[in-house]
Amino acid sequence: NAGVMQNPRHLVRRRGQEARLRCSPMKGHSHVYWYRQLPEEGLKFMVYLQKENIIDESGMPKERFSAEFPKEGPSILRIQQVVRGDSAAYFCASSVLQGGGSYNEQFFGPGTRLTVL
Amino acid sequence: KQEVTQIPAALSVPEGENLVLNCSFTDSAIYNLQWFRQDPGKGLTSLLLIQSSQREQTSGRLNASLDKSSGRSTLYIAASQPGDSATYLCAVRLQGAQKLVFGQGTRLTINP
Numbered sequence: 176n177a178g179v180m181q182n183p184r185h186l187v188r189r190r191g192q193e194a195r196l197r198c199s200p201m202k203g204h205s206h207v208y209w210y211r212q213l214p215e216e217g218l219k220f221m222v223y224l225q226k227e228n229i230i231d232e233s234g235m236p237k238e239r240f241s242a243e244f245p246k247e248g249p250s251i252l253r254i255q256q257v258v259r260g261d262s263a264a265y266f267c268a269s270s271v272l273q274g275g276g277s278y279n280e281q282f283f284g285p286g287t288r289l290t291v292l
Numbered sequence: 293k294q295e296v297t298q299i300p301a302a303l304s305v306p307e308g309e310n311l312v313l314n315c316s317f318t319d320s321a322i323y324n325l326q327w328f329r330q331d332p333g334k335g336l337t338s339l340l341l342i343q344s345s346q347r348e349q350t351s352g353r354l355n356a357s358l359d360k361s362s363g364r365s366t367l368y369i370a371a372s373q374p375g376d377s378a379t380y381l382c383a384v385r386l387q388g389a390q391k392l393v394f395g396q397g398t399r400l401t402i403n404p
Binding site: 206217218219220281282 | 326328333334335336337338341381383385389390391392393394395396397
């Protein structure tokens with residue numbers, strides 16, 4: 176059973192370009208979470224999604240950032256018109272459907288390291 | 293607003309020592325608490341998860357305790373090894389919420 180997969184692992188963009196980060200949850204997981212780790216800072220929650228629904232986006236910047244988790248395919252975190260301050264490691268986590276008897280433990284992917292030149 | 297603090301920020305000890313990492317949180321209404329390990333440039337590996345109704349969890353040389361009323365958790369590492377060198381992160385999940393709130397981490401170095 177493969178773990179949470181993220182790609183690309185490293186992404187370099189110039190200011191003003193768009194960045195698309197992908198996350199494939201663990202098999203059987205229907206909840207996806209995105210976190211951001213800025214240099215020398217802790218991880219901060221960005222958004223929580225279920226299939227085709229955004230449940231909690233309280234940590235998302237108001238502009239330029241969006242996320243989706245379509246019925247088919249991976250979850251996408253999209254950053255438009257990137258700026259140098261967007262340089263960070265972006266981690267995706269997934270968990271099982273609530274009520275399944277588990278403790279909803281979140282399992283993390285290896286992250287995508289975004290560098291904005 | 294939940295805040296999570298980890299002390300110390302960095303710790304360096306000789307191999308073989310037992311050590312304790314500390315985590316404190318401001319809101320005791322938590323659903324669970326997780327300890328993670330993060331190696332440089334890598335993702336997070338979950339070490340232990342403690343439910344709010346539990347007092348401790350053990351896995352091998354690791355033991356995590358939880359005192360919800362005082363807002364504290366400790367991670368005890370026995371007989372430390374150089375391979376234990378990493379950043380250790382504490383994260384809490386509030387009741388009624390799905391997101392994790394992380395501490396800044398403790399960067400641990402075990403010297404051979």
